[in-house]
Amino acid sequence: MSSSNDDATTDRQKLRDTEAVEHFRQYLRTPAVHPNPNYDESVKFLIKQADEIGLRHRTYEYFKGKPILVLTWTGLEPQLPSVLFNNHMDLVSVDEKEWLHKPFDADIDEKGDIHARGAQDMKSTSIQYLEAIRRLKQDGVQLRRTVHLSFMPDEEIGGEHGMKAFAPSADFKNLNVGFAVDEAFPNEDDVIKIANGEKTTWQFRVHCPGQPGHGSQLFDNTAGEKVQILLDKFYSYRKAMVEKLKDPLVEESDVVSINLTQIQGGVQVNVIPDELILTFDCRLPINTNINEWEKTLKTWCKDAGDDLWIEYLQKNPLSAVTTLDDNNIYWVAFKKAANEINLKLKVMTLVGVTDIRHVRALGVPAIGFSAIYNTPNREHKDNEFLNVDIFLKGIEIYYNLIPAIANA
């Protein structure tokens, strides 16, 4: 037998859940899709939510058509460093014919799966932040620290007109951020991965000059021979990394990834070219000795010939890493709250990059995670979806984590 009080609570919860799902689906229907994202509808929708919830809002537009929206919930001690929950409004493109449901209708099927671009990356998180705060405020909760939610444009193309410009600005400094939270990726099992750093990208072309001549000749010092030696070096190294990955304790973020992505050179079928160019994409773990790595690359080139040279397209320093230990009060609070709601956490490095690297680069501690679990990762793929139960669980997760961090 349940009391009428319990019934009232259940009814209220049901109503909150129904509304949250409705807001999620409405937001999914305001797509800002690459290559030409239009952010107007998304911003309009978000400001409407902010007004309803009672959050202050401010829009910055450093570049035309690239709005940065910041929503603020002022804390009881606003002089304390604030907590930032970041997310992005833009979406990667879709190939509509590959989708079983229209990618911007946000259909919900009989299993409760909501289908749309952005269902995982990352409009679910955006709405989970908002709905968690809506509920906290409805429940009369007040927080010590100020909480900011930042909604960024152009994350998917590197944040040049978004976070990369915003993080070093005076406007960002005024937010007085002490700790930041962003996305990671959906977790296929029930362990939530916490990213405290990201791999570093190096992309470069290796120029392999050689003796040109008639295609019928067998002379020395041809570009092709050098390419062969070089590819042997790169690919035996790559093979060693693949072998390492077979150890279940080794993550993709622990090893160097290296791939040949382009080959250029040659003008005619019967002419040996005077140069062949190989382009590589390479991602380095956070503990890489960067000088040693550069030396290795040089040695491999030297082994293939005296005249090979490297043209760097991207040669980034190692990304900043957030130390997650007992000295980080936000992390301690986060971990405790996560423990109370039985979340399994695992700290790791992200293989890809997100906007938060620009914040970490300022020395602000930051983590990335996604409250999506037991869900196949369909980010950037067709038929992206999120189950309604997982979506709603995510709201509960933030409902517990936001006050914990903001009261740290």
Ligand SMILES: [Zn+2]
């Ligand atoms: Zn994302």
